Amino acid sequence: MNPHIYDMLIIGGGPAGYTAGLYAARAGLDVLLLEKLSAGGQMALTHQIDNYPGFPDGIDGFELGEKMQQQAEFFGAKTEYADVTAVELNADPKAVHSSEGTFYGRTVVIATGANPRELGLAKEKALVGKGVAYCAACDGMAFRDKTVAVVGGGNSAVADALLLSRIAKKVYLIHRRDSLRATKVYHHQLEKAENVEFIWNTQVTDLLSEEKLTGVQIQNTLSGERTTTALDGLFISVGRAPATGLFDGQLALDASGYIIADESTKTSLPGVYAIGDVRSKAVRQIVTAVADGAVAVHMAEEFLAEHV
Amino acid sequence: MAARNIDQIHFHKLSEGSKPVLVDFWAPWCGYCRRIGPAYDRIADQFSEEIEVVKINIDEEPHLANAEKIEVIPTLVLYKNGNAVDSVVAPESKAAIEAFIHQALHK
Numbered sequence: 228m229n230p231h232i233y234d235m236l237i238i239g240g241g242p243a244g245y246t247a248g249l250y251a252a253r254a255g256l257d258v259l260l261l262e263k264l265s266a267g268g269q270m271a272l273t274h275q276i277d278n279y280p281g282f283p284d285g286i287d288g289f290e291l292g293e294k295m296q297q298q299a300e301f302f303g304a305k306t307e308y309a310d311v312t313a314v315e316l317n318a319d320p321k322a323v324h325s326s327e328g329t330f331y332g333r334t335v336v337i338a339t340g341a342n343p344r345e346l347g348l349a350k351e352k353a354l355v356g357k358g359v360a361y362c363a364a365c366d367g368m369a370f371r372d373k374t375v376a377v378v379g380g381g382n383s384a385v386a387d388a389l390l391l392s393r394i395a396k397k398v399y400l401i402h403r404r405d406s407l408r409a410t411k412v413y414h415h416q417l418e419k420a421e422n423v424e425f426i427w428n429t430q431v432t433d434l435l436s437e438e439k440l441t442g443v444q445i446q447n448t449l450s451g452e453r454t455t456t457a458l459d460g461l462f463i464s465v466g467r468a469p470a471t472g473l474f475d476g477q478l479a480l481d482a483s484g485y486i487i488a489d490e491s492t493k494t495s496l497p498g499v500y501a502i503g504d505v506r507s508k509a510v511r512q513i514v515t516a517v518a519d520g521a522v523a524v525h526m527a528e529e530f531l532a533e534h535v
Numbered sequence: 536m537a538a539r540n541i542d543q544i545h546f547h548k549l550s551e552g553s554k555p556v557l558v559d560f561w562a563p564w565c566g567y568c569r570r571i572g573p574a575y576d577r578i579a580d581q582f583s584e585e586i587e588v589v590k591i592n593i594d595e596e597p598h599l600a601n602a603e604k605i606e607v608i609p610t611l612v613l614y615k616n617g618n619a620v621d622s623v624v625a626p627e628s629k630a631a632i633e634a635f636i637h638q639a640l641h642k
Contacts, residue, residue: 263627263628263629263630264570264571264573264574264627264628264629265570265571265572265573265574266573267570271566271569271570272566272567272570273566274566288566289566289569289570308574308577308629309630310628310629310630310631326628326629326630326633327630355624355625356606356607356610356624356625357606357607360607362566362567364566366607368562368564368565369606369607369608439606
């Protein structure tokens with residue numbers, strides 16, 4: 228029996244992926260979306276989203292993800308809960324191998340997003356869940372009245388430090404520079420939080436642990452001096468890395484690993500589109516992700532019309 | 536069918552049974568717990584013959600969570616004959632939960 232060949236396979240069920248699913252289904256395409264866990268992507272971890280138009284009181288990210296999925300499925304998009312393990316984007320039809328088998332598509336839309344970047348320290352992976360965390364909103368509650376540190380100096384690091392200052396006894400903010408990159412609105416709030424202490428010009432050089440994290444070794448980047456600080460928890464908030472390991476060698480990636488594609492979402496391979504946070508772009512927001520989803524379907528329709 | 540939320544008493548009753556028990560320790564304020572929720576419900580359907588697939592809200596059952604040494608959520612624990620045989624923290628996909636179950640069942 229010949230395998231079923233979809234008009235479009237979408238990898239990733241965040242806002243970009245489900246918007247592509249919605250537009251593809253409404254355009255009459257036979258579309259399957261592959262999601263490894265549940266709808267919403269990174270957005271699903273945000274309790275309140277205040278910058279998605281149409282929700283003046285804010286909306287819960289998880290709920291918004293579920294609604295996007297329902298809407299796409301209402302119009303005929305299908306979801307398979309599958310962990311993608313390999314892709315053949317140059318093949319005809321294009322093949323996507325996964326935990327649920329191999330799927331074939333005439334076009335592939337990549338919406339795999341980005342994940343928290345790691346510090347790359349020994350024991351870092353082993354200590355995840357044992358004092359090392361990447362999401363204050365997810366794991367912060369476990370550190371009530373304890374001593375924690377946040378590493379990083381951007382908006383998410385500062386937001387994490389603020390959130391933790393309301394839960395933990397003491398919060399250190401460790402940053403390798405001498406000032407924050409975070410948006411101004413955060414600064415004032417952070418200065419008001421009495422239990423937050425800044426440690427400037429400093430990098431984390433080692434994780435100290437017994438069964439669990441007990442502290443960190445830190446190094447002053449100016450003097451080179453190393454000291455240790457006792458901690459119950461370390462929240463790593465040093466940016467995001469795109470989930471593009473599967474595509475390396477098949478698609479052109481930029482220096483940070485994002486898939487190179489302009490506003491047309493077209494990648495270096497015909498019939499393959501990159502949308503949302505995984506695409507090299509200036510502004511990574513839900514609204515730009517959903518816009519990419521609509522654009523990719525338009526481009527894919529043109530491609531499908533030319534390659535009957 | 537969604538995975539049932541159970542309490543301490545029900546948990547101890549289930550642990551005494553012959554069927555392995557898979558517990559998702561979670562709490563309503565935990566974002567990632569909600570993310571694995573839909574996948575966990577499908578796991579409950581898929582494995583309903585072989586395993587009791589349940590959830591325990593650690594806010595409602597703090598003593599149990601403490602006794603089971605749950606410090607981070609979501610943590611999934613598989614119990615056989617009342618003993619915890621293996622656990623996984625924040626599995627990243629439905630496939631990862633399935634792989635964990637298959638591995639733990641054979642321990």
